[in-house]
Amino acid sequence: MAAIEVTDLWKSFGDNHVLQGVSLTVPDGQTYVVLGGSGSGKTVLMKHVIGLLKPDRGRVVVGGKEISALEGKALTEARQQFGMVFQGAALFDSMNVFDNVAFPLRERRRGQKLSREEVRARVVEKLAVVDLGEEVLPRWPAELSGGMRKRVALARALVSDPQVVLYDEPTTGLDPITTNYVDEMIQHAKERLGITSMVISHDIASAFRVADRMAVLYDGRLAAEGTPAEVRDSKDPFVQRFLSTWFQKQ
Amino acid sequence: MRTLRAGIEDFGRMLFFATETVAWALRPPARLELILAQMAFIGAGSAFIVGVTGTFAGMVFGLQMNFAMKQFAAEGYVGGSTAFALSRELSPVFTALMVTGRAGSAIATELGTMRVTEQIDAMETMAVSPIQYLVVPRVIASILMFPALTMLFNALGFAGAYVMGVYVAGIPEGPFIAHTREIVGPDDIFHGLWKAVIFGAIVSLITTWRGYSASGGARGVGEGTTRAVVSSSIAILVADYAATVLFVGT
Ligand SMILES: Nc1ncnc2c1ncn2[C@@H]1O[C@H](COP(=O)(O)OP(=O)(O)OP(=O)(O)O)[C@@H](O)[C@H]1O
Numbered sequence: 076m077a078a079i080e081v082t083d084l085w086k087s088f089g090d091n092h093v094l095q096g097v098s099l100t101v102p103d104g105q106t107y108v109v110l111g112g113s114g115s116g117k118t119v120l121m122k123h124v125i126g127l128l129k130p131d132r133g134r135v136v137v138g139g140k141e142i143s144a145l146e147g148k149a150l151t152e153a154r155q156q157f158g159m160v161f162q163g164a165a166l167f168d169s170m171n172v173f174d175n176v177a178f179p180l181r182e183r184r185r186g187q188k189l190s191r192e193e194v195r196a197r198v199v200e201k202l203a204v205v206d207l208g209e210e211v212l213p214r215w216p217a218e219l220s221g222g223m224r225k226r227v228a229l230a231r232a233l234v235s236d237p238q239v240v241l242y243d244e245p246t247t248g249l250d251p252i253t254t255n256y257v258d259e260m261i262q263h264a265k266e267r268l269g270i271t272s273m274v275i276s277h278d279i280a281s282a283f284r285v286a287d288r289m290a291v292l293y294d295g296r297l298a299a300e301g302t303p304a305e306v307r308d309s310k311d312p313f314v315q316r317f318l319s320t321w322f323q324k325q
Numbered sequence: 326m327r328t329l330r331a332g333i334e335d336f337g338r339m340l341f342f343a344t345e346t347v348a349w350a351l352r353p354p355a356r357l358e359l360i361l362a363q364m365a366f367i368g369a370g371s372a373f374i375v376g377v378t379g380t381f382a383g384m385v386f387g388l389q390m391n392f393a394m395k396q397f398a399a400e401g402y403v404g405g406s407t408a409f410a411l412s413r414e415l416s417p418v419f420t421a422l423m424v425t426g427r428a429g430s431a432i433a434t435e436l437g438t439m440r441v442t443e444q445i446d447a448m449e450t451m452a453v454s455p456i457q458y459l460v461v462p463r464v465i466a467s468i469l470m471f472p473a474l475t476m477l478f479n480a481l482g483f484a485g486a487y488v489m490g491v492y493v494a495g496i497p498e499g500p501f502i503a504h505t506r507e508i509v510g511p512d513d514i515f516h517g518l519w520k521a522v523i524f525g526a527i528v529s530l531i532t533t534w535r536g537y538s539a540s541g542g543a544r545g546v547g548e549g550t551t552r553a554v555v556s557s558s559i560a561i562l563v564a565d566y567a568a569t570v571l572f573v574g575t
């Protein structure tokens with residue numbers, strides 16, 4: 076079964092034709108990596124998947140629901156199953172780290188009424204996964220380094236155990252050790268919890284490590300799409316150039 | 326022509342935003358703690374500036390009325406005429422303008438910053454409606470606090486006029502109070518409070534909309550805030566005229 080299905084997606088901002096017919100399928104419980112140059116439209120593609128942007132043409136279906144056609148309350152409800160890590164972390168700067176990470180728990184589990192201790196335990200647990208200790212809980216986003224903000228954003232996206240997680244450059248700005256942690260976290264989420272992930276990455280090494288399938292976005296279209304092996308062997312000149320910088324080092 | 330059309334389009338989107346706000350206000354959950362926090366910020370936080378303005382407005386108006394009435398030997402009416410002007414016009418309008426400057430600009434800046442740093446998008450991805458979480462509490466708090474602050478303005482404004490009239494200008498207290506009772510009744514107070522309710526709704530919707538729809542980084546947030554304050558101020562004056570015509574005729 077396909078968790079995410081993007082069909083013939085087109086999007087322009089004025090004269091800037093960002094997406095020109097992108098189609099892809101993310102099978103349930105797999106990790107899909109989107110590669111591409113800066114400004115190629117990766118973030119725009121991801122925002123369509125979660126319904127923050129509306130396509131000019133084409134459609135997006137996630138978990139059987141046509142996200143691209145939903146509005147208002149229906150869209151809000153369809154997002155219950157999602158988590159997303161924004162490229163710029165997008166932490167709420169009026170809340171400290173604890174309240175940021177606890178936010179999805181408190182909001183999504185309103186019916187369940189988690190106790191204070193349970194909320195705290197889950198927040199601490201998720202922060203530990205990204206190597207942050209309890210001492211960061213009372214700190215404000217403005218007091219954190221860029222990499223720490225990113226890790227808090229990762230914890231926040233995962234804390235309510237969503238079924239589909241979208242990561243917009245989760246490892247950009249992190250040191251190699253933390254990058255490894257994050258890769259393991261994505262793997263772990265897939266293997267233990269069956270979570271479907273879509274990952275935008277600039278880090279080709281980590282992309283080939285975590286991907287079940289991948290795509291290279293170029294000039295508004297997917298220049299290559301398939302398993303990591305298929306993409307590596309792609310004859311597309313842009314894909315070859317894009318990957319060669321990294322494979323030459325190996 | 327182009328700007329006119331853009332203006333009308335923008336106004337239409339704001340009306341749609343206002344209906345969305347009403348719809349989300351009626352849906353559970355009711356977020357009492359957020360409403361209380363906004364009441365503290367908009368109401369308690371503005372009490373000082375509104376109180377100072379009220380006191381001085383009452384003092385100056387009292388002196389001017391004393392100067393005018395003396396020419397007809399009608400100083401006894403200073404209290405009544407000041408209270409009449411305060412309760413029906415000065416208090417609601419001045420209060421709304423002062424609160425727009427203090428709290429309205431802060432609302433537009435805060436929501437605008439949240440918009441351009443993708444915090445509002447992030448909230449949406451967590452299946453929480455930013456309209457319900459951010460806009461509704463500010464609108465409800467404004468509708469409740471504008472009349473409360475208007476009452477404060479009334480009280481301190483009249484006290485200011487009393488001090489100036491009775492102690493400084495030496496008007497006998499008896500006629501000062503008696504004529505005030507004759508001229509001003511509960512109707513006049515309610516006339517002003519109804520206006521305050523309307524101003525609270527208008528100011529909060531305009532300022533939240535300018536923040537919510539901000540784009541283009543720090544500069545866009547600044548422009549949005551300026552527009553929020555300017556259009557709120559004009560809207561207060563226009564609505565004041567409309568409400569006066571509606572309530573008392575021409
Ligand atoms: N809200 C928007 N309004 C107008 N143009 C936009 C908007 N969002 C993105 N764009 C444009 O779309 C193009 C693709 O942007 P996008 O953010 O998707 O790039 P990206 O592939 O994520 O790049 P990076 O790797 O640098 O993050 C850019 O040219 C950008 O200017």
Ligand SMILES: [Mg+2]
Pocket residue numbers: 117118119162243
């Ligand atoms: Mg991007």
